Amino acid sequence: MIKIGFLYTRLRVEEKYLIEELEKRPNVEVVRINDGDRFFDIAQLPEKVDVLFERSISYSRGVYVSKIFAANGVTVVNTPEVAERCGDKYVTSQILTSAGIPTPKVYMAFDEETALQAVEAMGYPCVLKPVVGSWGRLLAKVDSRSMAESLIEHKASLGVHHQVFYIQEYINKPGRDIRAFVIGEEPICAIYRASENWITNTARGGQASNCPLTPELSDICRQTAQAMGGGLLAVDVFETDAGYTINEVNHTMEFRNSIATTGVNIPKKMVDYVIQSAK
DSSP, X not given: OEEEEEEESSOOHHXXXXXXXXXXXXXXXXXXXXXXXXXXXXTSOSSOOSEEEEEOSSHHHHHHHHHXXXXXXXEEESOHHHHHHHHSHHHHHHHHHHTTOOOOOEEEESSHHHHHHHHHHXXXXXXXXXXXXXXXXXXXXXXXXXXXXXXXXXXXXXOGGGGSEEXXXXXXXXXXXXXXXXXXXXXXXXXXXXOSSSOOOGGGTOEEEEOOOOHHHHHHHHHHHHHXXXXXXXXXXXXXXXXXXXXXXXXXOOOTTTHHHHTOOHHHHHHHHHHHHHO
16 A cells, blocks of 8 residues: 655646546555645654645745655655755756756846846846736836836835845846646656746636647656656746747646646656655
């Protein structure tokens, strides 16, 4: 019997699919662990499980609870190291840049005046992002100096976490981007996310359609997964005149709009990987 700890914040559609898939499997026991309804003693194993399947909505909760399990000898999917690499946009960009994988240019600044200098150096339009965040929240496309001044002042007033300024090159997408799903280090399927808005996240109204996994797309996603440390990843890809470029990598991927769209049973493949990780 394999005991799989299922770490979650709340049971969204994705978590329900994954639990349903886990409970179909013979010789698998699912131990549900809500990341907010208990405290954790770091000196001992919180639950006796063979592997922890991390599906927290909260980046910080997921990382810290994963670290507690990992420190007590439990395999975690995804590992806390991979979660940290994906969950912090600066870290992701630095890894991709250091690995020679195409990714938009990024400037970092830590003061309002130098943040404005960085925006001016990047040129308009550019994108201001929080270093930690998801679902396209708190992103801003900066079109002018006056807009930059207002946004930087606003961000600085929000507190210390927003005083780390991540300024990214704006990529003029063809009305869509690509989300590719990777298991281990192998891409399994991909979707286009189309929107009239420059933010194409399906959580923000982007429409999903199937995207063929060409050799070129598979190759850059494979390189990205290897650089990030592997696991269960969703890679966000932009199409440019010069080829593909990687925007972000997600370690707690959402897939509800992608199963029927691609014809691939994504939760089944994810669960296969988690069970294999426990052996």
